[in-house]
Each structure stands twice: as C-alpha cells, then as structure tokens.
Amino acid sequence: MFTGIVTEVGKVLAIADKGDRHVTISCAMDPARIAMGASIACSGVCLTVVDKGGKAGDAWFAVDVSAETISRTAPAQWEAGAALNLEPALRLGDELGGHIVTGHVDAVGEVVSVTPEGGSLRIRVATPRALAPYIATKGSITVDGVSLTVNQVEDQADGTCHFGLNIIPHTAQVTTLGLLEAGRKVNLEIDVLARYLQRMQSLAAQG
Known part of the structure; x- marks a missing residue:
C-alpha cells in the first residue's frame, strides 16, 4: 500500500534480460533499511526488491519486471536513463498524506x-x-x-x-x-x- 507521495526521483541505471526484465534503479535510500522482498512503487508500479547495494545517499536496488507489467505500463520508463518517481511501501503509523494507492496501474x-x-x-x-x-x-x-x-x-x-x-x-x-x-x-x-x-x-x- 502507498500514498502517492513521492519520496525521491531515481534513475534506471541498467536493464538486463533474465527471462523477465531485470532493472537496476538508483536511489538515495539507505540500503540497510531496504528489505529484500520489500515493495517500492516505481512511477506508480509496485515492484519487489530482489537485490540492493551502495550506501545511504548513493544506493541502488534491482527489480524484476514481467512482460505483463511492461505491456500494461508506460513504455518509456523501462529504458536506461529513465527517471522514476519512487515511494517505499506505507508502514504502520506513517502519515497518509496523499490517498490510498495500491501500485497497480489501471x-x-x-x-x-x-x-x-x-x-x-x-x-x-x-x-x-x-x-x-x-x-x-x-x-x-x-x-x-x-x-x-x-x-x-x-x-x-x-x-x-x-x-x-x-x-x-x-x-x-x-x-x-x-x-x-x-x-x-x-x-x-x-x-x-x-x-x-x-x-x-x-x-x-x-x-
């Protein structure tokens, strides 16, 4: 669950074909606080963290994006260098500053x-x-x-x-x-x- 309040803008650093599309995205988050398997909304698409690295302020995380997801979302965001709006999943007690967002693109x-x-x-x-x-x-x-x-x-x-x-x-x-x-x-x-x-x-x- 998300709020639609973007915490930062990341950038697609690399894309690899591993059956699904393996996308590496830059961020300023502390990788120590990004859990493997956590959900992060990437320009409105809820994706699962499968890898991470770097340091706070200069970090990255990776997600696997299925062909189904790519077919139902804006194509330009799945290109190297694309800027993405990032929002970690809502945690219990966080302020609901926007509105209830599922991260499923309609x-x-x-x-x-x-x-x-x-x-x-x-x-x-x-x-x-x-x-x-x-x-x-x-x-x-x-x-x-x-x-x-x-x-x-x-x-x-x-x-x-x-x-x-x-x-x-x-x-x-x-x-x-x-x-x-x-x-x-x-x-x-x-x-x-x-x-x-x-x-x-x-x-x-x-x-």
Whole structure:
C-alpha cells in the first residue's frame, strides 16, 4: 500500500534480460533499511526488491519486471536513463498524506497538453474509455505514482475523457511531472474508493 507521495526521483541505471526484465534503479535510500522482498512503487508500479547495494545517499536496488507489467505500463520508463518517481511501501503509523494507492496501474494515459500558468503547470491527460467513469472533478488520481486532485473532466464523444491537473512548482521539482510534454504516456491508477463505488452502482443497476 502507498500514498502517492513521492519520496525521491531515481534513475534506471541498467536493464538486463533474465527471462523477465531485470532493472537496476538508483536511489538515495539507505540500503540497510531496504528489505529484500520489500515493495517500492516505481512511477506508480509496485515492484519487489530482489537485490540492493551502495550506501545511504548513493544506493541502488534491482527489480524484476514481467512482460505483463511492461505491456500494461508506460513504455518509456523501462529504458536506461529513465527517471522514476519512487515511494517505499506505507508502514504502520506513517502519515497518509496523499490517498490510498495500491501500485497497480489501471491504464496508460497520454498527455494532451502542458501549459504554464503562473508558477504552476496546467496538464491535460487523455484516458481510455474504460477509465472515464471513474474520474471525477475534485476526485483523486495517481499519475506516474503521484497522488493528484482532478481539477476538470471533459468527456469526449468517443467515450474517453480528458482530465485536467494543476502541478504546483514543488511537485514539478521533486517528481518527474515537471518533465512531462504532449504525447508522453503516463501510468494511471484510479482512486480505490471510486473503483468500489462504480462496481456497486453497476450491480445496483443490474438488480
């Protein structure tokens, strides 16, 4: 379980083919505090630590990424040199600063536009049709592992939707969201409460 509050930005150092894709990622965490088998969200994807090394402030960890995971997530994050938003799994007693995030990507969206507005960035993202019913104004959504509030929803004629986000300067600086540009693919995870509410409404309609 995660909160969508990114603790740092890491970088893909190396990729090796070991059946699954073996990805080594830089981080500033203390490797002594990273447990083997621990979960770390990498741009919104919950992955399991299979190796680690380095020292606090200059460390690395490795994960194995299946073909299934790669097929369902933004492709650019699985390239050497890619920047990744990192968040260790929530621990009992930690502050829930964002919203409840599972680290399971629901779909890949596409950035439609990025517009400077004051010191912030106004970003519009296109979502697949299947996700449109779960996105609501003032609701929560996770974009590349970052917990955000939806500012605006624009339903499209084909059943998809575009939603708007306001990225404040701090968020742009401490995550990869400040690097987004039109056409970029992003990992989306809808709010877990929205998922259950939509399911209940669907069952009620059938009954």
